Amino acid sequence: MTLDELELNREGVIIKIDSSPLKERLNDLGLVPGTKVKCTLISPLKDPKAYLIKGTQIAIRNQDAKTVQIFCEVGDSNGR
Amino acid sequence: MEDKTLILAGNPNVGKSSVFNYLTHSNQHTGNWTGKTVEVAKSSYKYQDTTYNVYDLPGTYSLNNHSKEEELATEFLKNTYHDVTLIVCDATSLERNLNLVFQILQITPKVIICLNLIDEAQRKGIVINIPRLSKLLHVPVIPTSAKKRFGFEKLKEAIANYKLDIPIRYQQEDINTLSTLIAHQTIIQxxxxxxxxxxxxxxxxxxxxxxxLTMFALFILIFWLTITGANYPSEFLFDCFNKFTPHLTKFLTLIHLPLTLIDLLVNGIYKVLTWVLSVMAPPMAIFFPLFTLLEDIGYLPRFAFCLDYCFQKCQSCGKQALTMCMGLGCNAVGVTGCRIIDSKRERLIAILTNAFVPCNGRFPTIIALTSIFIIGLSRNSNIYSAIILTLIIAFAIFITMLVSKILSNTILKGEKSSFTIELPPYRLPSIRKILKESLITKTLKILYRAIICSIPAGIIIWLLLHITLNDTSLLLHLANFFNPFGHLLGLDGVIILAFILGFPANEIVMPIILMIYLSSNSLIDISNLANLKTILVDNGWTLLTCINFIILSLFHFPCATTILTIKKETNSWLWTILSVIIPLVVGIILCIFTRTLWLIF
Incomplete structure (x- = not known):
């Protein structure tokens, strides 16, 4: 699945980031394969969402989050 | 006695500017959001007979040259001779910060790491093995806390005693892996x-x-506090200045100045100057600290987070919400702040629309007019004024978005780019710092500019009033000349003339109007709104005049300072001219629209 599909308070691990002009920018923000991400906030109009990445809360637009492939464990649906 | 050069670099919002301020005792603007510093600031300090020249670079996540600030930072690090680069890191998110550390180490090996926000890290239960970190990176690492003012003596000592360790060259590909590895070796949660x-x-x-809802409530609260708090000091200042007028005249007569000169000094310069001081200073002195408080707590990035969707729909950047907020203080500052927007197209949109949001200098007049014509002069009208001002600003934001959308579909077509913004943890602000910063650096600076502008404006108006042509003053000729155009907009020639003469600073538009209206009368006390109302109504003001005046004060040309800043930032006369034309066109269209509505109903 992709990062924008991550539900509120769920965690995932980044697998891959699609090549795009945005990739380096996301890398700089700490989004690299293997990093844990957690969706922490959804803005009032549903887009963008904020994710906790390496201890920092970062807002990313859904269209940009679509380029980030993540792995999310199934079953742990009650969040934290 | 020798000189050494020190460069401060680091991720955004890690407290570089605070470290800079503590090292050099300067008043660089700080705040709890990404992109506060957009220019290289310079200052110096002395330590053990050596003068250290310190350069504060804008915060960057990397040196990959995505944005203007990154380019600037990279160029600066590569081309400026320096003895030490001090990399300020956020101890609470060291792993990400290490990326930049490695990238800087690729450019220069002469690095000291300042591990800032160490107190916050401790509170969050993050323990960093500093000796190990230092050993692994082969650079000195000094923990500091700018807020608790801790670690700075050690830092100065480390900078003074700095000797280059073995320089290591890192490969670009290894950086991410290295950051993770080192983070795992040194950080314990x-x-x-x-x-x-x-x-x-x-x-x-x-x-x-x-x-x-909270967004609206916050703005209403800030404006309410500003309006209520500013009322009494404003009246008091007016009173004092008015009482002083006869003494001033007496004194000037006593030193045998010619009568005309006395009139110029008293009725020209002194009148405009005291209006600007008593009407502008108190709200500014309240608004700026309150707004800085909001900034320091960390609210602004949330504001951008909430509004980004709308900007996304306008094919512009959510960070435009931040530059808009800066524009509330001063549009010139807002325009410079547009550097935080990475894409050139979106940056231009933000620059061209920045003056749509009214700056501080335009608030007091808008507030006075709304309480006269819309709310009525009852007591306790402050809360209504605050609500209406908030609505006016919401309207200005709406127009900003509309024009952004039009621009990105016409002359500034292009792909919408990405938007990412850090939502920093809320931080308790230091009141002392806020007062010092907002009062000294902002209020005094802007007030000074308004005063400088009001002196020549006062002289020009006085001259226009007193030079006559065919028994009519030049001013009246000009006002008559603009009358047809003014009437088309539901205003009059005097108001149009005042906007043109108010070009150096928006603050002086209202005093110019009053001076012209009052030119036939002798001095009238304009300190209270009832008098102001009489003057305006006597000169044919109606609710329509009031509404259209507010519209025009929101949307006309940016003030001189802002225009110069736009020229500097865009480096193009074309965009600068457009920044004048676009708001003017919007203002004229809206005014004609409201006038037509008014005439129909």
Whole structure:
């Protein structure tokens, strides 16, 4: 699945980031394969969402989050 | 006695400017959001007979040259001779910060790491093995806390005693892996991060319903405090200045100045100057600290987070919400702030629309007019004024978005680019710092500029009033000349003339209007709004005049300072001219529209 599909308070691990002009920018923000991400906030109009990445809360637009492939464990649906 | 050069670099919002301020005792603007510093600031300090020249670079996540600030930072690091680069890191998110550390180490090996926000890290249960970190990176690492003012003596000592260790060259590909490796070797999370309160607050501030509600409430609160707090000092200042007028005249007569000169000094310069001081200074002195408080707590990035969707729909950047907020203080500052926007297209949109949001210098007049014509002069009208001012600003924001959308579909076509913004943890602001910063650096600076502008404006108006042509003053000729155009907009020639003469600073538009209206009368006390109302109504003002005046004061040309800043930032006369034409066109269209409505009903 992709990062924008991550539900509120769920965690995932980044697998891959699609090549795009945005990739380096996301890398700089700490989004690299293997990093844990957690969706922490959804803005009032549903887009963008904020994710906790390496201890920092970062807002990313859904269209940009679509380029980030993540792995999310199934079953742990009650969040934290 | 020798000189050494020190460069401060680091990620955004890690407290570089605070470190800079503590090292050099300067007043660089700081705040709890990404992109505060957009220019290289320079200052110096002395330590053990050596003068250290310190350069504060804008914060960057990397040196990959995505944005203007990154380019600037890279160029600066490569081309400026320096003895030490001090990399300020956020101890609470060291792993990400290490990326930049390695990138800087690729350019220069002469590095000291300043591990800032160490107190916050401790509170979050993050323990960092500093000796190990230093050993692994082969550079000195000094923990500091700018807020608790801790670690700075050690830092100065380390900078003074700096000797180059073995320089290591890192490969670009290894950087991410290295950061993770070193982070795992040196950082221990002792307790799970307790972000409970932050999280609760965030949920309310970005809630789908309460998010916008709190946004409105916050603005109303700030304006209410500003209006209420400014009332009494404004009246008091007016009183004092008015009482002083006869003494001033007496004194000037006593030193045998010619009568005309006395009239010029008293009725020209002194009148405009005291209006600007008593009407502008108190609200500014209240608004700026309040706004800085909001900035320091960390609200602004949340504001951008909530509004980004709208900007996304306009094919512009959510960070435009931040530059808009800066524009509330001063549009010139807002225009410079547009550097935080990465894409050139979106940056231009933000620059061209920045003056749509009224700056501080335009508030007091808008407030006075709304309380006269819309709310009525009852007591306790402050809360209504605050609500209306908030609505006016919401309208200005709406127009900003509309024009942004039009621009990105016409002359500034292009792909919408990405938007990412850090939502920093809420931080308790230091009141002392806020007062010092907002009062000294902002209020005094802007007030000084308004005063400088009001002196020549006072002289020009006085001259226009007193030079006559065919028994009519030049001013009246000009006002008559603009009358047809003014009437077309539901205004009059005097108002149009005042906007043109108010070009150097928006603050002086209202005093110019009053001076012209009052030119036939002798001095009238304009300190209270009832008098102001009489003057305006006597000169044919109606509700329509008031509404259209407010519209035009929102949307006319930017003030001189802002225009110069736009020229500097865009480096193009074309964009500068457009920045004048676009708001003017919007203002004229809106005014004609409201006038037509008014005439129909």
């Amino acid at each position: 002792t307790k799970s991060p307790d972000q409970f309160i932050d999280h609760k607050v965030d949920h309310i501030l970005t809630h789908k319903f309460f998010g916008f």
